[in-house]
Amino acid sequence: MTSTAATPPPGPSRGRIIAARTLVVLGVLLVIVSLLSNWVKREALDKSTFRSTSQELIAHPAIQQQLAQTMVEQLYANVDVSQQLEQKLPPNLQALAGPISGLSRELIDRAANELLQRPRVQTAFVTAASLSQSQVVNVLEGNTSRLQTTGGDVVLDLRPLVVRLGDRFGFLGNVSQQLPPDAGRIVILQSDELDTAQNLTQILKDVADWIWIPALLAWAAALWLVRGRRRKEIRAIGIGLIVGGIAILVIRRVAGGYLVDNLTASDTVRPAVRAFWTILSDGLAAAAWVVILLGVIGTLGAWLTGEGARAVSARRWLGPWMRNTGAAWAVFAVVLLLLVWALPLDRFLIAAIFVVLGAAGFEIARRQIVREYEAEGSPERRPLSVPWGKEKPPATEGSVDELERLAKLRSEDLLTEDEYAAAKGRLLPRAGA
Structure with missing residues (x-):
């Protein structure tokens, strides 16, 4: 005698699936924009962050060498070293001022680096x-009124450093009086580029604080559209985050290569420019790796709660431990705290979102594992299946009863469609045995 199992509710339509996947892609694109805009806002507009970056820049040997070369060039371009030496030397040695000036260049170069x-x-x-x-x-x-003294350009003023360098050599006289006001100025942004920089950065600044909200809303809408296959959409979000993080790393590499190879005229300057870009974009790379890690965690979570044979075996193995709620949460809390400590989560809001999403995902997975463990009658812990091994077929007693019980659990929405199909697939071989 057979009994008719309750028919599970139909899955989402093809249109809903396509709409959900579109929203997932949109959310990933918004995350990429969010990372870029927050990086620009933090590096360009945040004073404490920029000051810390400046300290890293001046401590780098390649940048020190390039700055030292620039300082020496500015010193020789604005101070007649040969004439100053000639005034200091006795009359019978004044003819040697030129050769000594040339020899002193190496000494001043070394002094600038030191x-x-x-x-x-x-x-x-x-x-x-x-x-x-x-x-x-x-x-x-x-507000460009403060740029009147620099001709409307944004400059890095190295004049005080050039003066310090010249003051180390008494024969140069009063270097501060000899240097013109614009000596040692490096143009960072020219006046004809200001409008473009204003427009682009203002857009990124405006969207930096809220662009991540539409991303979360897009993913929430995607999950709402595909009830019964939400796990697959979570896996898609995880894979999308991995791809998005890799895309950010590629953008960083391509932009750095373009900056070094195409916008740097001299080969001698390229090591300093490369070091500058690496230090400046370290925060962007760190954020990209955080996104990649979040994607890996999401993808693994979707796999663990899926219907694959390895995932089912892993859930059976974890069942007894996950049933102990206190111990399971204690272990998860330790792992979560280690991740928060290790990852560059420099903003409280980002860390809070990471913790909330991680805790919610863990509890969902834990409840599924416990539910399946208890549905199978709390069996003894089985070894994890391995790719080269095969699971031993379970006992064949009571297969029909278990099918009826699983159908009842599905009809009461205590099991998802994927969980129901996976459990039924494990029991059907027994029913035919």
């Missing part, structure tokens, strides 16, 4: 860089 390694000089560079960053902020906010 000078940039001193903490006080590095602090002076950070101060100059922070002043340039303030100019950038003024430009982006439309």
Whole structure:
């Protein structure tokens, strides 16, 4: 005698599935925009972040070498070293002023490199860089009146460092009086580029604080549309985050290559420019790796709660431990705290979202594992299946009764469609045995 199992509700239509997948892709694209906009906002507009970045920049040997070369060039371009030496030498040696001036270039080069390694000089560079960053902020906010003394350009003023370097050599005289006001200025942003920079950065600044909200709403709508196959959409979101994070790393690499190879005229400057871009974009790379890790966690969670044979075996193995709610949550809390500590989650809101989503996903997975474990009558823990092995077929007693019980659980929405199909697939071989 056979009994008719309750028919599970139909799955979502093809149109809903396509709409959900479109929303998943849209959410991933918004995450990419969010990462880029927040990086620009943090590096360009946040004073404390920029100051920390400046300290890293001046501590890099390639950047120190390039700055030292620039300082020496500015010194020789604005101070007649040969003439200053000629005035200091006795009459019978004044003819040697030119050769000595040439020989002293190597000595001044070495002194410039040593000078940039001193903490006080590095602090002076950070101060100059922070002043340039303030100019950038003024430009982006439309206040260009403070740029009148620089001809409307945003500049990095190295004049104080050039003066410090010249003062180390007494034979150069009063270097500060000999240097013109614009000596040692490096143009960062020209006046004819300000409008483009204003428009682009203002857009990114405006969307940085809220662009992640539409991404979450898009994913929530996608999950709402496909009841019965939400696990697959979560897996799609996880894979999308992995792809999005990799895309950010590719963008960083391509942009850095373009900056170094196409926008740098001299080969001698390229090591410094490469180091500059690497340090400046470290925050973007860290955010990309966080997104990749979140995608991996989401994908693994979707796999673990899926209907695959390996996932089913893993859930059976985890069942006894997950049934102990306190112990399971204690272990999860330790792992979560380690992740929060290790990942560069520099904003409280991002860390809070990470914790809430992680806790919600863990509880959903734990309840499914416990539900299936109890539905099978709390069997003994079985070894995990391996790719080269086969699971031993379970006992064949009571297969029909178990099918009826599973159908009842499905009709009461205590099991999802995927869970019901997976459990039925495990029992059908017994029924035919």
